[in-house]
Amino acid sequence: MKKTILVFGLLILAILLLFQFSKYTLNTGDIRTEFVVSIIALTFFLIGIYINKKSLHKKASNLPEIDESKIKELELTKREYEVLQYVSKGLSNKEIGEKLFLSESTIKTHVSNLLIKLNAKRRTQAIQIAKSLKII
Amino acid sequence: MKKTILVFGLLILAILLLFQFSKYTLNTGDIRTEFVVSIIALTFFLIGIYINKKSLHKKASNLPEIDESKIKELELTKREYEVLQYVSKGLSNKEIGEKLFLSESTIKTHVSNLLIKLNAKRRTQAIQIAKSLKII
DNA sequence: ACTATTTTGGTACTTTAGTATGAACCCAGG
DNA sequence: CCTGGGTTCATACTAAAGTACCAAAATAGT
Numbered sequence: 001m002k003k004t005i006l007v008f009g010l011l012i013l014a015i016l017l018l019f020q021f022s023k024y025t026l027n028t029g030d031i032r033t034e035f036v037v038s039i040i041a042l043t044f045f046l047i048g049i050y051i052n053k054k055s056l057h058k059k060a061s062n063l064p065e066i067d068e069s070k071i072k073e074l075e076l077t078k079r080e081y082e083v084l085q086y087v088s089k090g091l092s093n094k095e096i097g098e099k100l101f102l103s104e105s106t107i108k109t110h111v112s113n114l115l116i117k118l119n120a121k122r123r124t125q126a127i128q129i130a131k132s133l134k135i136i
Numbered sequence: 137m138k139k140t141i142l143v144f145g146l147l148i149l150a151i152l153l154l155f156q157f158s159k160y161t162l163n164t165g166d167i168r169t170e171f172v173v174s175i176i177a178l179t180f181f182l183i184g185i186y187i188n189k190k191s192l193h194k195k196a197s198n199l200p201e202i203d204e205s206k207i208k209e210l211e212l213t214k215r216e217y218e219v220l221q222y223v224s225k226g227l228s229n230k231e232i233g234e235k236l237f238l239s240e241s242t243i244k245t246h247v248s249n250l251l252i253k254l255n256a257k258r259r260t261q262a263i264q265i266a267k268s269l270k271i272i
Numbered sequence: 273a274c275t276a277t278t279t280t281g282g283t284a285c286t287t288t289a290g291t292a293t294g295a296a297c298c299c300a301g302g
Numbered sequence: 303c304c305t306g307g308g309t310t311c312a313t314a315c316t317a318a319a320g321t322a323c324c325a326a327a328a329t330a331g332t
Binding site: 037043045046048049050052087089090091092123124125126127128129 | 173185263
Binding site for chain 1: 317318319320321322
Protein backbone atom coordinates (compact mmCIF):
# COMPACT_ATOMS: atom_id res chain seq x y z
CA MET A 1 0.00 0.00 0.00
CA LYS A 2 2.67 2.48 1.05
CA LYS A 3 4.81 1.31 -1.84
CA THR A 4 2.00 1.85 -4.32
CA ILE A 5 1.47 5.43 -3.15
CA LEU A 6 5.20 6.13 -3.38
CA VAL A 7 5.45 4.69 -6.88
CA PHE A 8 2.49 6.66 -8.17
CA GLY A 9 3.76 9.82 -6.52
CA LEU A 10 7.11 9.51 -8.26
CA LEU A 11 5.30 8.71 -11.48
CA ILE A 12 3.23 11.89 -11.39
CA LEU A 13 6.34 13.89 -10.55
CA ALA A 14 8.16 12.37 -13.52
CA ILE A 15 5.26 13.23 -15.82
CA LEU A 16 5.21 16.86 -14.69
CA LEU A 17 8.96 17.18 -15.13
CA LEU A 18 8.68 15.70 -18.59
CA PHE A 19 6.02 18.24 -19.52
CA GLN A 20 8.21 21.09 -18.42
CA PHE A 21 11.22 19.59 -20.15
CA SER A 22 9.38 19.18 -23.44
CA LYS A 23 7.94 22.66 -23.26
CA TYR A 24 11.33 24.23 -22.59
CA THR A 25 13.35 22.35 -25.17
CA LEU A 26 10.73 22.72 -27.88
CA ASN A 27 10.39 26.44 -27.32
CA THR A 28 14.08 27.14 -27.28
CA GLY A 29 14.55 24.81 -30.21
CA ASP A 30 18.04 23.67 -29.28
CA ILE A 31 17.10 20.00 -29.32
CA ARG A 32 15.43 18.22 -32.18
CA THR A 33 11.71 17.45 -31.88
CA GLU A 34 12.14 13.77 -32.66
CA PHE A 35 14.52 13.37 -29.74
CA VAL A 36 12.10 14.86 -27.24
CA VAL A 37 9.20 12.83 -28.56
CA SER A 38 11.31 9.68 -28.39
CA ILE A 39 12.14 10.23 -24.74
CA ILE A 40 8.53 10.83 -23.87
CA ALA A 41 7.44 7.78 -25.80
CA LEU A 42 10.06 5.54 -24.27
CA THR A 43 9.29 6.74 -20.76
CA PHE A 44 5.61 6.00 -21.01
CA PHE A 45 6.25 2.77 -22.81
CA LEU A 46 8.32 1.58 -19.87
CA ILE A 47 5.73 2.88 -17.40
CA GLY A 48 3.07 0.88 -19.23
CA ILE A 49 5.14 -2.28 -19.01
CA TYR A 50 5.89 -1.71 -15.34
CA ILE A 51 2.28 -1.10 -14.32
CA ASN A 52 1.12 -4.11 -16.25
CA LYS A 53 3.74 -6.40 -14.80
CA LYS A 54 2.73 -5.46 -11.28
CA SER A 55 -0.95 -6.10 -11.85
CA LEU A 56 -0.42 -9.39 -13.66
CA HIS A 57 2.02 -10.66 -11.10
CA LYS A 58 -0.74 -10.64 -8.51
CA LYS A 59 -3.06 -12.64 -10.74
CA ALA A 60 -0.40 -15.28 -11.35
CA SER A 61 0.28 -15.83 -7.67
CA ASN A 62 -3.43 -15.97 -6.97
CA LEU A 63 -3.95 -19.11 -9.02
CA PRO A 64 -2.76 -21.72 -6.53
CA GLU A 65 -4.99 -20.52 -3.72
CA ILE A 66 -6.79 -22.69 -1.18
CA ASP A 67 -10.51 -22.30 -0.81
CA GLU A 68 -11.16 -22.08 2.94
CA SER A 69 -14.91 -21.81 2.49
CA LYS A 70 -15.09 -25.20 0.77
CA ILE A 71 -13.38 -26.86 3.72
CA LYS A 72 -16.11 -25.64 6.03
CA GLU A 73 -18.74 -26.53 3.49
CA LEU A 74 -17.52 -30.13 3.50
CA GLU A 75 -17.51 -30.07 7.32
CA LEU A 76 -13.91 -31.24 7.44
CA THR A 77 -12.46 -31.00 10.93
CA LYS A 78 -9.01 -29.62 11.65
CA ARG A 79 -7.50 -33.05 12.13
CA GLU A 80 -9.16 -34.50 9.07
CA TYR A 81 -7.86 -31.67 6.94
CA GLU A 82 -4.42 -32.09 8.44
CA VAL A 83 -4.46 -35.78 7.61
CA LEU A 84 -5.70 -35.00 4.10
CA GLN A 85 -2.68 -32.81 3.51
CA TYR A 86 -0.32 -35.59 4.52
CA VAL A 87 -2.22 -38.08 2.39
CA SER A 88 -1.79 -35.81 -0.61
CA LYS A 89 1.94 -35.74 0.04
CA GLY A 90 2.02 -39.49 -0.44
CA LEU A 91 2.49 -40.63 3.15
CA SER A 92 1.12 -43.93 4.45
CA ASN A 93 -1.23 -44.09 7.44
CA LYS A 94 1.65 -45.32 9.57
CA GLU A 95 3.91 -42.45 8.52
CA ILE A 96 1.19 -39.89 9.15
CA GLY A 97 0.66 -41.37 12.59
CA GLU A 98 4.35 -40.97 13.36
CA LYS A 99 4.34 -37.37 12.16
CA LEU A 100 1.35 -36.45 14.35
CA PHE A 101 2.27 -38.75 17.26
CA LEU A 102 -0.91 -40.75 16.81
CA SER A 103 -1.62 -44.43 16.30
CA GLU A 104 -2.25 -45.85 12.86
CA SER A 105 -5.80 -46.71 13.96
CA THR A 106 -6.58 -43.06 14.55
CA ILE A 107 -5.32 -42.10 11.12
CA LYS A 108 -7.44 -44.83 9.59
CA THR A 109 -10.49 -43.40 11.32
CA HIS A 110 -9.71 -39.92 10.04
CA VAL A 111 -9.07 -41.14 6.51
CA SER A 112 -12.31 -43.11 6.52
CA ASN A 113 -14.31 -40.06 7.57
CA LEU A 114 -12.38 -38.04 5.05
CA LEU A 115 -13.35 -40.33 2.20
CA ILE A 116 -17.02 -40.17 3.14
CA LYS A 117 -17.02 -36.36 3.31
CA LEU A 118 -15.14 -36.02 0.04
CA ASN A 119 -17.29 -38.73 -1.53
CA ALA A 120 -14.21 -40.71 -2.54
CA LYS A 121 -13.64 -44.45 -2.67
CA ARG A 122 -9.86 -44.32 -2.32
CA ARG A 123 -7.26 -41.94 -0.97
CA THR A 124 -5.96 -41.34 -4.48
CA GLN A 125 -9.42 -40.24 -5.53
CA ALA A 126 -9.62 -38.06 -2.44
CA ILE A 127 -6.45 -36.29 -3.58
CA GLN A 128 -7.91 -35.70 -7.01
CA ILE A 129 -11.20 -34.37 -5.62
CA ALA A 130 -9.48 -32.19 -3.03
CA LYS A 131 -7.34 -30.66 -5.74
CA SER A 132 -10.28 -29.96 -8.00
CA LEU A 133 -12.04 -28.29 -5.06
CA LYS A 134 -8.86 -26.24 -4.46
CA ILE A 135 -8.68 -27.21 -0.81
CA ILE A 136 -5.11 -28.49 -1.07
CA MET B 137 4.23 -15.51 -36.18
CA LYS B 138 2.33 -13.76 -38.97
CA LYS B 139 0.32 -11.94 -36.36
CA THR B 140 3.42 -10.71 -34.58
CA ILE B 141 4.86 -9.26 -37.80
CA LEU B 142 1.57 -7.54 -38.57
CA VAL B 143 1.32 -6.05 -35.08
CA PHE B 144 4.86 -4.71 -35.12
CA GLY B 145 4.41 -3.37 -38.63
CA LEU B 146 1.36 -1.39 -37.58
CA LEU B 147 3.22 -0.26 -34.48
CA ILE B 148 6.11 1.19 -36.44
CA LEU B 149 3.66 2.87 -38.80
CA ALA B 150 1.84 4.43 -35.85
CA ILE B 151 5.10 5.71 -34.40
CA LEU B 152 6.13 7.33 -37.68
CA LEU B 153 2.72 8.95 -38.07
CA LEU B 154 2.97 10.25 -34.53
CA PHE B 155 6.35 11.77 -35.25
CA GLN B 156 5.00 13.58 -38.28
CA PHE B 157 1.91 14.65 -36.39
CA SER B 158 3.88 16.11 -33.51
CA LYS B 159 6.27 17.88 -35.83
CA TYR B 160 3.48 19.44 -37.83
CA THR B 161 1.29 20.57 -34.95
CA LEU B 162 4.19 21.92 -32.94
CA ASN B 163 5.55 23.87 -35.85
CA THR B 164 2.24 25.42 -36.84
CA GLY B 165 1.43 26.01 -33.20
CA ASP B 166 -2.33 25.60 -33.53
CA ILE B 167 -2.48 22.92 -30.84
CA ARG B 168 -1.03 23.24 -27.38
CA THR B 169 2.19 21.42 -26.58
CA GLU B 170 0.74 19.66 -23.53
CA PHE B 171 -1.96 18.11 -25.66
CA VAL B 172 0.48 16.65 -28.16
CA VAL B 173 2.75 15.34 -25.46
CA SER B 174 -0.24 13.78 -23.70
CA ILE B 175 -1.33 11.94 -26.83
CA ILE B 176 2.15 10.59 -27.40
CA ALA B 177 2.46 9.57 -23.78
CA LEU B 178 -0.89 7.84 -23.71
CA THR B 179 -0.24 6.03 -26.96
CA PHE B 180 3.04 4.54 -25.81
CA PHE B 181 1.65 3.82 -22.39
CA LEU B 182 -1.05 1.69 -24.00
CA ILE B 183 1.47 0.07 -26.34
CA GLY B 184 3.58 -0.84 -23.31
CA ILE B 185 0.62 -2.44 -21.59
CA TYR B 186 -0.39 -4.31 -24.73
CA ILE B 187 3.06 -5.75 -25.44
CA ASN B 188 3.46 -6.80 -21.84
CA LYS B 189 0.09 -8.48 -21.67
CA LYS B 190 0.86 -10.53 -24.73
CA SER B 191 4.20 -11.74 -23.45
CA LEU B 192 2.95 -12.49 -19.95
CA HIS B 193 -0.10 -14.28 -21.21
CA LYS B 194 2.12 -16.90 -22.78
CA LYS B 195 4.02 -17.42 -19.56
CA ALA B 196 0.79 -17.88 -17.61
CA SER B 197 -0.48 -20.54 -19.95
CA ASN B 198 2.92 -22.21 -19.93
CA LEU B 199 2.76 -23.00 -16.22
CA PRO B 200 0.64 -26.16 -16.35
CA GLU B 201 2.78 -27.77 -19.04
CA ILE B 202 3.95 -31.37 -19.15
CA ASP B 203 7.65 -32.02 -19.39
CA GLU B 204 8.06 -34.61 -22.16
CA SER B 205 11.82 -34.78 -21.72
CA LYS B 206 11.50 -35.93 -18.10
CA ILE B 207 9.30 -38.82 -19.16
CA LYS B 208 12.02 -40.10 -21.47
CA GLU B 209 14.63 -39.41 -18.85
CA LEU B 210 12.80 -41.66 -16.41
CA GLU B 211 12.47 -44.30 -19.15
CA LEU B 212 8.73 -44.53 -18.68
CA THR B 213 7.09 -46.57 -21.43
CA LYS B 214 3.88 -45.50 -23.16
CA ARG B 215 1.76 -47.94 -21.18
CA GLU B 216 3.35 -47.07 -17.88
CA TYR B 217 2.75 -43.40 -18.47
CA GLU B 218 -0.82 -44.12 -19.49
CA VAL B 219 -1.37 -46.08 -16.29
CA LEU B 220 0.26 -43.30 -14.27
CA GLN B 221 -2.26 -40.82 -15.61
CA TYR B 222 -5.17 -43.02 -14.55
CA VAL B 223 -3.58 -43.58 -11.14
CA SER B 224 -3.36 -39.83 -10.66
CA LYS B 225 -7.06 -39.56 -11.45
CA GLY B 226 -7.77 -41.78 -8.47
CA LEU B 227 -8.71 -45.02 -10.23
CA SER B 228 -8.05 -48.47 -8.73
CA ASN B 229 -6.01 -51.08 -10.59
CA LYS B 230 -9.22 -52.91 -11.43
CA GLU B 231 -10.84 -49.78 -12.86
CA ILE B 232 -7.76 -48.95 -14.92
CA GLY B 233 -7.78 -52.48 -16.28
CA GLU B 234 -11.38 -52.07 -17.38
CA LYS B 235 -10.61 -48.75 -19.06
CA LEU B 236 -7.70 -50.20 -21.02
CA PHE B 237 -9.24 -53.66 -21.53
CA LEU B 238 -6.44 -55.29 -19.58
CA SER B 239 -6.38 -57.60 -16.57
CA GLU B 240 -5.75 -56.26 -13.09
CA SER B 241 -2.52 -58.29 -13.03
CA THR B 242 -1.14 -56.33 -15.95
CA ILE B 243 -1.93 -53.04 -14.29
CA LYS B 244 -0.22 -54.23 -11.13
CA THR B 245 2.89 -55.01 -13.13
CA HIS B 246 2.85 -51.59 -14.75
CA VAL B 247 2.28 -49.84 -11.44
CA SER B 248 5.10 -51.78 -9.81
CA ASN B 249 7.54 -50.79 -12.55
CA LEU B 250 6.18 -47.27 -12.32
CA LEU B 251 6.96 -47.02 -8.62
CA ILE B 252 10.51 -48.23 -9.14
CA LYS B 253 11.17 -45.74 -11.94
CA LEU B 254 9.65 -42.86 -9.98
CA ASN B 255 11.39 -44.00 -6.83
CA ALA B 256 8.09 -44.10 -4.93
CA LYS B 257 6.87 -46.48 -2.25
CA ARG B 258 3.15 -45.97 -2.88
CA ARG B 259 0.93 -44.79 -5.70
CA THR B 260 0.02 -41.67 -3.73
CA GLN B 261 3.70 -40.82 -3.50
CA ALA B 262 4.06 -41.51 -7.21
CA ILE B 263 1.35 -38.93 -7.88
CA GLN B 264 3.15 -36.37 -5.75
CA ILE B 265 6.51 -37.03 -7.43
CA ALA B 266 5.03 -37.04 -10.93
CA LYS B 267 3.40 -33.69 -10.26
CA SER B 268 6.58 -32.16 -8.93
CA LEU B 269 8.38 -33.40 -12.06
CA LYS B 270 5.61 -31.85 -14.17
CA ILE B 271 4.97 -35.04 -16.08
CA ILE B 272 1.28 -35.09 -15.24
C1' DA C 273 -22.48 -28.24 34.47
C1' DC C 274 -24.12 -30.51 30.62
C1' DT C 275 -24.14 -31.69 25.87
C1' DA C 276 -22.45 -32.34 21.26
C1' DT C 277 -18.58 -32.76 18.67
C1' DT C 278 -14.01 -33.94 18.09
C1' DT C 279 -10.23 -36.74 18.84
C1' DT C 280 -8.29 -40.73 20.01
C1' DG C 281 -7.70 -45.75 19.76
C1' DG C 282 -8.91 -50.55 19.72
C1' DT C 283 -10.52 -55.22 17.43
C1' DA C 284 -11.87 -57.80 13.63
C1' DC C 285 -12.59 -58.10 9.10
C1' DT C 286 -12.53 -57.32 3.81
C1' DT C 287 -10.52 -55.24 0.05
C1' DT C 288 -6.99 -53.17 -2.50
C1' DA C 289 -2.17 -52.46 -3.30
C1' DG C 290 2.27 -53.98 -4.02
C1' DT C 291 6.22 -57.70 -4.54
C1' DA C 292 8.36 -61.65 -6.56
C1' DT C 293 8.71 -64.70 -10.06
C1' DG C 294 7.86 -66.89 -14.19
C1' DA C 295 6.22 -67.17 -18.78
C1' DA C 296 4.27 -66.27 -23.31
C1' DC C 297 3.70 -62.99 -27.01
C1' DC C 298 4.72 -59.11 -30.25
C1' DC C 299 7.79 -56.26 -32.69
C1' DA C 300 11.56 -53.46 -34.33
C1' DG C 301 16.72 -53.41 -35.17
C1' DG C 302 21.09 -55.47 -35.95
C1' DC D 303 16.88 -64.82 -37.72
C1' DC D 304 17.20 -63.83 -33.28
C1' DT D 305 17.61 -60.77 -29.50
C1' DG D 306 16.03 -57.18 -26.30
C1' DG D 307 12.47 -54.30 -24.79
C1' DG D 308 7.76 -53.90 -24.18
C1' DT D 309 3.38 -55.87 -23.14
C1' DT D 310 0.46 -59.11 -21.33
C1' DC D 311 -1.05 -62.29 -17.69
C1' DA D 312 -0.88 -65.71 -13.87
C1' DT D 313 0.06 -67.44 -9.09
C1' DA D 314 1.25 -66.78 -4.48
C1' DC D 315 2.38 -64.02 -1.12
C1' DT D 316 2.89 -59.76 2.17
C1' DA D 317 1.62 -55.18 3.24
C1' DA D 318 -1.27 -51.47 3.29
C1' DA D 319 -5.75 -49.50 2.97
C1' DG D 320 -10.33 -49.27 4.12
C1' DT D 321 -14.88 -50.68 6.75
C1' DA D 322 -17.65 -51.49 10.76
C1' DC D 323 -18.40 -51.00 15.32
C1' DC D 324 -17.39 -49.62 19.66
C1' DA D 325 -15.84 -46.66 23.43
C1' DA D 326 -13.25 -43.49 26.32
C1' DA D 327 -11.15 -39.02 26.76
C1' DA D 328 -10.78 -34.19 25.50
C1' DT D 329 -12.85 -29.92 23.95
C1' DA D 330 -15.91 -26.40 22.98
C1' DG D 331 -20.55 -24.23 23.09
C1' DT D 332 -24.73 -23.02 25.52
